[in-house]
Amino acid sequence: MKPILKTMLVVGLLFTAVQVKAQNLALILSFQNYENGSEVRNALRSHNDLLAAYRNAGFQTFAARDRTNAQLRRLLRDFTDALEDADNAVIHINGHVVSFGQQSWVLPVDTQANSLAALEIDGISVNFLLELLARKPGQSVLFLGMPDRDFGNMPMVRRGVSTENIPDDVMMVSGLHRDVVRAVTRDFLNPDTIVLQALSANRRNLDFDGDIPVDLILADGGTPPAPPLPQVDTPAQIENALGLSRNQRRSIQADLTLLGHRLGSIDGVFGNATRRAIGNWQRQARLPQTGFLSRDQLRRLDQQADTARQNLERQDRAFWAQSGAAGTVAGLQAYLERYPEGLFAGRARDSLTELLRDDDQEEWLRAAEVDTLQAYQRYLQRYPDGIYNRLAKVRIQEFIEDQPDPNENARRAEERLRLDESSRLLIELRLAGLGYRVGGTDGNFNNATRNAIRQYQTDRRLPVTGYVSSDMIRMLLLGR
Numbered sequence: 001m002k003p004i005l006k007t008m009l010v011v012g013l014l015f016t017a018v019q020v021k022a023q024n025l026a027l028i029l030s031f032q033n034y035e036n037g038s039e040v041r042n043a044l045r046s047h048n049d050l051l052a053a054y055r056n057a058g059f060q061t062f063a064a065r066d067r068t069n070a071q072l073r074r075l076l077r078d079f080t081d082a083l084e085d086a087d088n089a090v091i092h093i094n095g096h097v098v099s100f101g102q103q104s105w106v107l108p109v110d111t112q113a114n115s116l117a118a119l120e121i122d123g124i125s126v127n128f129l130l131e132l133l134a135r136k137p138g139q140s141v142l143f144l145g146m147p148d149r150d151f152g153n154m155p156m157v158r159r160g161v162s163t164e165n166i167p168d169d170v171m172m173v174s175g176l177h178r179d180v181v182r183a184v185t186r187d188f189l190n191p192d193t194i195v196l197q198a199l200s201a202n203r204r205n206l207d208f209d210g211d212i213p214v215d216l217i218l219a220d221g222g223t224p225p226a227p228p229l230p231q232v233d234t235p236a237q238i239e240n241a242l243g244l245s246r247n248q249r250r251s252i253q254a255d256l257t258l259l260g261h262r263l264g265s266i267d268g269v270f271g272n273a274t275r276r277a278i279g280n281w282q283r284q285a286r287l288p289q290t291g292f293l294s295r296d297q298l299r300r301l302d303q304q305a306d307t308a309r310q311n312l313e314r315q316d317r318a319f320w321a322q323s324g325a326a327g328t329v330a331g332l333q334a335y336l337e338r339y340p341e342g343l344f345a346g347r348a349r350d351s352l353t354e355l356l357r358d359d360d361q362e363e364w365l366r367a368a369e370v371d372t373l374q375a376y377q378r379y380l381q382r383y384p385d386g387i388y389n390r391l392a393k394v395r396i397q398e399f400i401e402d403q404p405d406p407n408e409n410a411r412r413a414e415e416r417l418r419l420d421e422s423s424r425l426l427i428e429l430r431l432a433g434l435g436y437r438v439g440g441t442d443g444n445f446n447n448a449t450r451n452a453i454r455q456y457q458t459d460r461r462l463p464v465t466g467y468v469s470s471d472m473i474r475m476l477l478l479g480r
Contacts, residue, residue: 023060023085023086023087024057024058024059024060024086024087024088024089024090024218025059025060025061025062025079025082025083025086025088025089025090026054026059026060026061026062026063026089026090026091026092027061027062027063027075027076027079027090027091027092028047028050028051028054028061028062028063028064028092029063029064029065029067029072029091029092029093029094029095029106029124030043030044030046030047030050030063030064030065030066030093030094030095031043031065031066031067031094031095031096031106031107031108031109032044032065032066032094032095032109032243033066033109033245034096034107034109034111034151035109035110035111036110036111036112036152037096037107037111037151037152038096038147038149038150038151038152039245039246040094040095040096040147040177041147041245042178042243043094043095043145043147043177043243044065044066044243045242045243046094046145046177046178046181047063047065047094047243048241049181049185050092050094050181050184050185051063053184053185053189054090054092054189056189057189057191057218057219058219058220059090060082060086062075062078062079062082066109067108067109068108068109068110069108069110069111069121069122069123069124071108072108072124076124079132080132083132083135083136084135086136087136087139088136088139088140088216088218089132089133089135089136089139089140089141090140090141090142090143090218091129091132091133091140091141091142091143092143092145092180092184093106093129093142093143093144093145094145094177094180094181095107095108095145095146095147095177096111096146096147096151096159097126097144097146097159097160097161097174098119098123098151098154098157098158098159098160099157099158099159099160099161099162100116100119100156100157100158101162102162102164102165103125103126103127103162104125104126104127104160104161104162105119105120105123105124105125105126106123106124106126106129106144107122107123107124107151108122108123108124110122111123111151114154114155115155116156116157119157126142126144126161126162127165129142130142130165130166130167130170130172131167133167133170134167134168134169134170137168137169137170138169138211138213138216139213139216140169140170140171141170141171141172141173141188141195141216141218142170142171142172142173143173143174143180143184144161144172144173144174144175144180145174145175145176145177145178145179145180145181146159146160146161146174146175146176146177147176147177148176160174161174163207163209163210166209166210166211167210168211169211169213170210170211171195171208171209171210171211171212171213172208172209172210173199173206173207173208174206174207174209175205175206175207176205179202179205179206180206183198183201183202183205183206187201187202188218188219189218189219190219191219191220192217192219192220193217193218193219194214194215194216194217195212195213195216195217195218196212196214199212235288235290235291235292235294236292238292238294239292239293239294242293242294242295242298246268247268249268249269249270250266250267250268252293252298252301253266253267253268253274253277254266254305255301255302255304255305256274256277256278256281256301258305258308258309258312259281259301259304259305259308261277261280261281262277263276263277275291275292276291278290278291278292278293279291281301282297285297285300285304313343316339316342316343316344317343319335319338319339320335320339320342320343320344323335323338324336324344324347324348324351327351327355328355329352329355329356329359332348332351332352332355333352335348336348336349336352356383357387359383360383360386360387360388361387363378363379363382363383363386364379364386364387364388364391364392366379367379367392371395372399373396373399373400376392376395376396376399377396379392380392380393380396407465407466407467410463410465410466410467410469411465411467413467413469413470414467414468414469417468417470417473419468421443421444422443424443424444424445425441425442425443427468427473427476428440428441428442428443428449429441430476430477430479431449431452431453431456431476434456436452436455436456437451437452438452439452450466450467451466453466453467453468453472454466456472457472460472460475460480462475
């Protein structure tokens with residue numbers, strides 16, 4: 001707080017204000033859901049409270065929520081046009097504010113802010129807002145309510161507002177947005193309260209800069225309250241006024257899923273599937289089936305989901321007592337099959353791993369002791385992902401490689417027949433004449449010839465080897 005404030009505070013508290021009915025103006029801008037930066041929690045909910053408070057205090061309001069710079073130009077122009085005929089003027093901002101040197105900017109929801117040049121384009125200059133208020137010297141206040149977190153990775157700028165170059169006879173009040181909202185609705189807009197009194201009540205939470213008017217009263221007790229806010233009629237407007245964050249929407253989707261309503265992925269986006277799920281829930285709850293939620297309906301949905309969670313927990317615990325609590329493999333597997341993400345799932349998996357590791361070890365020792373192909377195959381059948389999986393496969397391969405070719409004797413028997421090319425050609429012709437595909441009659445036994453031999457041996461109930469035997473030659477010569 002500036003040193004001059006203490007002196008002015010004493011003077012202001014001794015001053016008796018003369019109440020004159022006035023037409024006051026308030027520009028109220030709130031930004032919560034940023035496209036490229038961190039969210040300002042509850043900014044939209046606070047916006048509704050502020051709008052009601054300023055209107056009840058007799059202010060003509062110009063207000064917008066979650067708008068881009070381009071969307072705000074018309075509103076700023078209308079506020080500027082009305083400023084000339086106003087008595088007191090207030091600009092109240094909820095959202096991110098950043099500074100570079102003596103320059104500061106309010107960040108609309110579409111701010112890119114990847115360079116200072118982008119800030120000049122996307123941001124709203126705080127210096128410009130202060131110059132607007134300077135048209136009402138001693139009768140204007142700029143309220144800046146900011147979050148307690150950075151917007152994001154913005155080069156060369158800092159969070160907060162610069163207090164340099166504030167025009168004469170303009171006051172700026174800044175702080176965390178929840179503190180600023182509370183101070184405005186509770187103190188600054190309290191009927192017949194001098195601004196200095198409001199400043200004194202909030203000097204620990206807020207920063208005050210510029211020239212502080214000793215006799216300014218924002219809410220004149222003689223001014224009749226403004227008419228109440230128009231009734232929000234449509235279900236979509238009612239839900240939009242709740243200002244639900246992405247995480248809150250995810251929680252709602254999770255509650256609907258828990259209650260048995262299918263809506264696809266839980267992503268915080270209320271698409272057609274989510275709207276259908278909300279409508280189905282409303283129908284079951286005997287509510288108007290709109291597909292949009294009100295505050296009372298949210299409370300009811302949350303209560304139903306809590307009850308469902310408690311019931312599931314009781315069922316989970318009861319089944320655990322019947323199955324996995326005994327610590328057997330069958331019981332643990334039965335529990336995990338029914339409750340893969342249950343209360344005791346982690347404990348069940350750990351216990352099951354230990355038990356299976358012991359059984360795995362015992363089965364391997366039995367296989368290694370017997371040391372047969374069948375023993376290792378049995379081990380892999382029971383424990384395909386077992387501890388000794390690789391060793392078992394290596395040992396099986398060794399057994400297979402050591403086994404002799406079952407047709408080796410037949411091959412050697414054919415070699416002993418010493419079939420020359422003409423003999424081989426005769427065999428091929430005989431097989432072809434009997435309808436077997438030999439792959440060409442050239443006296444060379446290729447794969448097709450071997451397959452024809454096997455088929456002939458199968459049909460004649462001879463040993464199937466793919467090699468010619470003396471019995472086979474005899475049958476071929478006899479035309480069989």
